[in-house]
Amino acid sequence: MLNDIDFNRLKVFYRIYSQQSIGGAAKELNVTPSAVSQHLKKLEQEIRVRLFTRMHKRLVPTVEADRLFAILKPFLGELQAGLTLFQNGKDEPSGLLRIGAPVEFGKAFFPKVMALFRKQYGEVTFSLTLGNSERLLAMVKSGELDFAMVDLFASQRKYVADLGTYHVEPVIDEEVILACSAAYFHARLKGNVSPDHILTQDFISYERSHQALNGWFRHHFGKQSVKPSVVLTVDSVQAVRSAIESDMGLGVVTRNAIRDQLDRGTVTPIKTGKREIVNKISLVQLQDKVPTFTEKTAQSYFREALREISQ
Incomplete structure (x- = not known):
């Protein structure tokens, strides 16, 4: 039955019920009373229910009309609100933005940037997903995130073949270093930063695969698949x-x-004479995606704010 009902007739019924008048509905819809009457008659035929009774030139809704209006009122109200939001979003940022970020980077910077953004654009709300590169790229690809800031140093080898799916824009360059406390450096390393001596030391790792440690030794010494002593x-x-x-x-x-610790001298970086690894935090979204006005505004704001904060 639903496929047989003309939605325009439901809108006409809604106006008639609201005005309790064919003439009032016709005036609101800017059509003739005859046209309104025809829409009502055809709707009653389609749903096989009488919706109004005429009493002394007055329309009295039937029980079925009351029920139909109760269904339509919240639906049309939400529809109008949603359409208004879409229209407003073209002129002023509004609505929900779903953003992804690396766990620690997101914790450190994103709440502050989001709070500052909302001071300018109070109609925007956020859903922030923190995760590794694999999860964030998958969520961007599936449409669960509007865009994400992704650590491509951690993901580029594994996902380089798939990055053609995405539009990738580098935002921040971070130096990746190997470091220890100043006390550990003087007591254990004693200034000897040869690869063999470093590999006799104790290490702290993010993951069991020790990808970051292996990447550091590969970059600085050309060593493949080292086996550090991870404590x-x-x-x-x-x-x-x-x-x-x-x-x-x-x-x-x-x-x-560890910028503060480096400035205080409590932590010492291991310097090999080679340039440090550069870790790129990049803004990633689907290659063919056309960003909304709200997304464009947020992306521009996030780029500048994150670059400033990370200086």
Whole structure:
């Protein structure tokens, strides 16, 4: 039955019921009373129910009319609100933005940037997903995220064949360094930063595969598949930083993550004479996606704010 009902006739009924008058509905719809009467008659034929009774030139809704109006009122109200939101979103950022970010990077920077953004654009709300590159890329691809900031250093080898699916824009360059506490450096390394001597030390790692540690040794010394002595595996930048400060061993971190400790001299970077690894945080969205006005505004704001914060 639903496929046989003309939606325009339901709108006409809604106006008649609201006005309790054919003439009033005709005026609102800018059509003739005859046209309104014809729509009502055809609707009653389609649903096989009488909707109004005429009493002394007045329309009295039937029980069925009351029920139909109760169904239509919230639906049409939500429809109008949604269409208004779409229209407003073309002129002023509004609505929900679904954004992804690396776990520690997102924790450190995104709430602050989102709060500042909402001070300018209060009609925008956020859903923030924190995860690894694999999860974020998959969610962008499936449409679960509007866009994401992704750590491509951690993902580029595994996903380089798939990156053609995405539009990738580098936003922030972070130096990735191997570091230990100043006390550990003087007591254990004693200034000897040869690869063989470094590999006799204790290490802190983010993951069991030790990808970051292997990447550091490959970049600086050309060594493949090293087997470091890992004394702590923990999926947290804060925990790695704390373990380094506690003289537990060496760990791979971004320079931004331990900037204060480096400035105070409590943490020492391992310098080999080669340039440090550069880790790119990139804005990723689907290649063929046409961003909404709200998304464009947010992306521009996030680019500038994150670059400024990470300086």
